[in-house]
Amino acid sequence: MDLGDSIEASSLITAGSATAWKPIAIEVNSCPATTTSATMTLNGTADTTETQMYKNTGSATEVQIELQSAAGASLGNGSTMVQDIDSKTNGTTFNMQARAYSSAGKATPGDINGVVQLSFVYQ
DSSP: OOOOSOOOGGGGOSTTEEOOOEEEEEEEOOOOTTOOEEEEEEEEOBOSSSTTSEEOOSSOSSOEEEEEETTSOBOOTTOEEEEEOBTTTTBEEEEEEEEEEESSOOOOSSOOOOOEEEEEEEO
């Protein structure tokens, strides 16, 4: 997920500041006709300060990575989302959003990187 190429450290200088949300759509398709739902679990390294967010492993400091469902529910480490499978299309879409966040402010310039693994269980 690309949060943007031109995030200025000055935009994250104030405590609680964040970049604009970037939409993420994870599509699940070609499910067997008997599949009725899909559960997605998110796993990554939680930030030590903002434990519901993910740790930035890049060179920028005082920056976390925030993930939410499109409805605004926090999707921290170990979170799950459940979607019904559309019986006509045999698929569904998990809509989320991500942004860079600075809980303490005073972010420094550098890369913002993180890894979140998604795993799925189909029912």
